[in-house]
Amino acid sequence: GAKNNNEGGTNGGANEGTNEGTKVESDGSGKDFKIGMVTDVGGVHDKSFNQSAWEALETVTAETGAVTKFLESKGEADMEPNLNSFVKEGYNLTWGIGFLFNDALSKVAKENPDAKLAVIDSVIEAPNVASITFAEHEGSFLVGVVAGLMTKTNKIGFVGGMEIPVIKKFEAGFKAGVAAVKPDAKVEVDYTGDFGKPDLGKLAAATMYDGGVDIIFHAAGGTGNGVFNEAKARKDNGDAVWVIGVDKDQSLEFGDEITLTSMMKGVEAAVHKVSKDLIAGNFAGGTTQELGLKDDAVGLPDTSSKNVPADVLEKVAEYKAKIVSGEIKVPTE
């Protein structure tokens, strides 16, 4: 969860997309259901969790025939009217993607007790809202283990977006993971202050790689694209540098020559599950689920085996077991 803020400048405005549910071999069970989703300012094609969430809804449409639709927010002020667009159209479920929806969604939920809503990355205590959060620190711990074991220079980098609690969670978990396997390795931290500025990510990465860092974990949304760009340029030059991606399996986007692994967040699975539950008649309103390692909702993608040696992956598995069992408690800040 690294893309969350209100950037760029307009008020009003949204983008839209619809899946009409008559395609493919849907079982038709959701034909009468309408599910809406409001993105944060990253937009639906953010290559991050907005996109994951929308992909989940596309799958829901394909499977059940439900109508799904999204609206993009251009600024924080749009979030509430966008949610209301769905609620007042009588949608059966409305998603708010990202923890910036906290205020807007709880207000809309309170004003419309009959409507059903769900939110990612935020906890809203209302009987008609299902809240889903992730234990990002746990997953970050595991990629920290990978980085700690694989660094050759004993210098590792962390590039953050804005210095805010969620991202701090990534940093804390990551540092703990590194420390667990390589106490003498140094983790350099650079918060760029922005989730949408690849140039700053690129600069941060360049500075770190120049300083001897060989692996960088980014939790910086679009800013992280700059980290990948810089790594790619260096790899082309023959330097042995790596990036650890975030939210999705970023090797699919940036290639596995530079993507060591990624800290995946199971947004897609979560959205899919909650939406299907709704159609099946058991909406998890009023509950909060913190999805972590135990639910396989955070962690490394399978593609990791390409660049991460088996023995390291074994270690990762060990630590995962310890975290799930509660033997290790990963710090959050």
Place this chain on the structure above:
Amino acid sequence: MDRSLTAVQLKGITKRFPGLVANDSINFELKKGEIHALLGENGAGKSTLMNILFGLYQPDEGEIWINGKQTVIEGASRAIELGIGMVHQHFKLVQPFTVAENIVLGNEPVKGLKIDYKLANEKVRTISERYGLKVDPQARIKDITVGMQQRVEILKTLYRGAEIVIFDEPTAVLTVQEIEELIEIIRNLAAEGKSIIIITHKLKEVMALADSVTVIRRGKVIKTVTTDETNEQQLAELMVGRDVSFEVKKTKREPGEVILAVDNLKMKGEQGKNALNGVSLDIRAGEILGIAGVDGNGQSELIYAITGMRKVEGGAVKLNGRDMTNHSPRDVSVAGVGHIPEDRHKHGLVLDFSVSENMILNTYFEPEFGKTMFIDYKAMDTLSDKLVKEFDVRSSGIHTHARALSGGNQQKAIIARELHKDPDLLIAVQPTRGLDIGAIEYVHKRLVQARNEGKAILLVSFELDELYALSDRIAVMYEGRLMGEVDAEKRDDQQLGLMMAGNKATADGRG
């Protein structure tokens, strides 16, 4: 020189602007080698006609014949091709450029891709020597005097091979010496075979310089005469359409109390040089002190110092015995100083304000215009109506923008405003610059009237005639100092000229 050939012939030229006909079927003929003066009141249409000849405006009707051939002059470059050059009323010079750059602009000698500055300087030097127009090719325009700038303008036309040269009010901004030099230059040009058109409001210059004169009034040609067959008085009447008196009636008067006392003022100039080097003077109630001198010798700074528009480094200004040194312009104004500024567009008016709003520019804060924080627009308009009537400021109404007034009427508005304040001291800097004789007559009358009412008047002017006509005493300023005073009763141009060039006053001055 065969003067029977015509250089320019304009036939039935008509030019209309929204709401008025600036040129109304004008016929005009300029013979080869002739100096032809164009006379007329402000707004008569002289500049418009010349702008048409130079291709800047297109006539609505009429024909232009150059050297016996009918032509259409669709732009300045075509005019230049035809051998027409124009020295504009407002100089067309690029301030940060050098003299040479201004002259060769648009027609630069090149070496490869580069401008050949050496050749450019050389060319400028050659023509400047040939016509006796001394300039420094490498000096920047912003650093040279107005007279020098005008030479650059003339050189620009000569560089382009002009055979017909138009001068639009070339003497309005020049000092006596510079005017004499210019007259010499123009004569030389004519002697070289160039044909000259000159616009001026100064009849003496016309008589001294021109071969023939065309008088225009309200866009129509009134008459074309040769200077042999006319005189100043007749020309003035042709222009204005009535009898004009050049005499300023001024009775002898005993001055009263000292109103303004300036003691040893010192001020730094823009370039760090001292602009004022210890100026001292007194003015009494009921007298006019004229300040003569070449432009740029500290006159403007003296006024800025007295009015508080710029801080002085040393010395004192006393008004009615009260110390006003380095007080704000507001304090000075309230203490009883009226100021007709040198540059009416820069300082005198807010051109985008209405005439009415301009009338209260330095009194708007008085209770007269509202006792609260709000402005009493009714009071403002009442006052404006009154002043506009009294001072005969002509415009389409007090709510029109000051921008739309002619220069003469703008000046009248300023004078009205400043006199209405009933100041003890009135400062008038070049109050008649660019005005026609009718307007000048009026301004002079008002100034003398103010003096007779017992006001002290400080008059800065570059025109000796004006200084002699109005002043009781004349002080000469040179390089930030007063060189001494001369008696206005006894006119001695020679003496004054010497002092303006930096010589101390001799025995008969009081310096």
Place this chain on the structure above:
Amino acid sequence: MEMLRKIFSKSSILIPLVAIILGLIVGAIAMLAGGYNPILAYSSLLDKLFSTPYNLGEAIRAITPLIFTGLAVSFAFRTGLFNIGVEGQFVMGMTGATIIGVLLDLPWYIHAPLAIITGAVFGGLWAGIAGYLKAKRGVNEVISSIMLNWIALFLSNFIVAKFLVEKGQQKSMTVHESAMVKIDWLIKLTDNARMHWGTIIAIVCVIVFYIVLWRTKQGYELRAVGHNPDAALYAGMNVNVTMVKSMFISGVFAGLGGVFEILGVFGNQTVMAASPGYGFDGIAVALLGGNTPIGVLLGAVLFGGLSYGSAGMSFGAGVPPEVVRIVIGAVIFFVASHGLVKWFLKPFLNKRASKRKEAA
């Protein structure tokens, strides 16, 4: 009433109207080129705006900050200054209101006014810096306010994150109810749209703008300095102080815009990655409105209405909402290039004129 005369004089009302129509046509062409249905799109836009009380209310909510920022830009323009820093002043206004709203706990009749005034003063002072630098140091206000925009953003983020933050969040604690300025009955009436007193104050500001500039002695000074600082100096006005005052007042308008986003809409302030953009939109609004107060009001309605309605355009017709920016840009373009508009109108006007002649 010179103003009113100006507004209703023929060409000044005709040109904006024609410009709006031309702008909508440009938008329609863009949509046709992109394979969308412009008629459906525009009707969805109108539908979105006027279909429900909620949407109407939310549109007004979206228009309100634009009135403030439009006034701010116009005010400075009127006095010869280009305040491109409205964005930063807006953010400072938000921050001022949040600080008071969060940290103090007072009775409502003190709390809300105090928060409003603090925010306004924050905005004013922030603009005043640019004014001061211009007056005293000759720094071009365009550059200094661009810099100040960024500084305001980061400074506000710092203040929120350091002193006001709600634990575990990236936003401030919630402003006390006593400082909030919602209008409950209107909220009920509009089905929970976020209606607040800021809208009323914005309209009051439109009037204040007019009165200050055209009715007071202070305004007379401000305008004189704006048109001709040399003449103002000559007339005994303190040009430097006036310049700072002008920027301050402009900043107060901007700051108020920010204040009501906090006290009327959000109730807290987030740590922002980029400023909200109302300031830059304010430039457009000011230009749309020809820098007159009524013009700004109408410009804000047009700009804000189109922007808010654009969500409906995408909802109903699948058109990317950016097309609205194209429409707005085109409208301002045509307002500015009135020469071009007249050129468009010429055949039409000529026909009318010749008809009249025939009739006569």
Place this chain on the structure above:
Amino acid sequence: MDVLEIIGQLINTTLVFSTALIFTALGGMYSERSGVVNIGLEGLMVSGAFAAAVATEYAIQAGLGGVSPWIGFIAAAIYGVLFSLLHAISTITFRADQTVVGVVINILSLGLSLYLTKSLYAGSGQTPLLENVFHKWQIPFLSDIPLLGRAIFTAYPTTYIALALAVISYFILFRTPFGLRLRAVGEHPSSADTVGISVTKYRYIGVLLSGALAGLGGATITLTTTSSFAHNTISGQGFIALAALIFGKWNPLGLVGAAMFFGLAQALRSFMQRFEFAQQIPAEFFYMLPYVLTLIVLAGAVGRSNAPSALGQPYDPAKR
């Protein structure tokens, strides 16, 4: 890491950050030297960034490989010219207010670029990531020189182009007839007009060049840092370039200095964060650094900078 190495890196990073600013500010210079205010630089950069992303993408699709970014680069300049044609026609021919039209350019180009992006890429507000972009050149031999090699001789081709253009622009502006005339038009259009120089023509050239160069500035960002175009690819750089132009007193070399100063401040912000002591300082203060530094320098040193006298005034020969 030794000190030389750090300094070398700092200089290098400075160059990377200032390149786009140099291009854009140079563009602004041509426009403003001719007397046309160009507050639309931001928008022109947006257009350039967009055009570069799309053209490069198409070139890659067409199998042009490593040549693709160059095609994108040139396309950006052409697109920038087309966009600024709008500016030129309205401000020069129809004498519209230059500031207003600049704002229009900013609004239009962002709106249009995003609209086109969504139309071209199935609703995505972002162009696909480019396979081929510019890479840093290591100039043979020179790049091995200590300090300088690291600092200057390992850089993107765009940096060298920008610096070369600055020098060439200096020559054009102050040594050639074209430059003299352009400056004359910006200082005193009627004096240019009365010696037969077409004010309209030179202003068109100035404005169109600004479009081309600001387009290159935008392309530089796409092709050296972001590798794609999105709504926030250009966020304020155009305005910073405008500041650099004013700060650099409308002089090609001056503005390079100003752009480098700004680049340095940006580079410092990232460098400082790596030192231990810096951990104590809130990050926001580092983010502010470039802007605060600029403000301080402006307030302290320069004072009134001298803009071309006729800047912002439409030229109407019939008006006096």
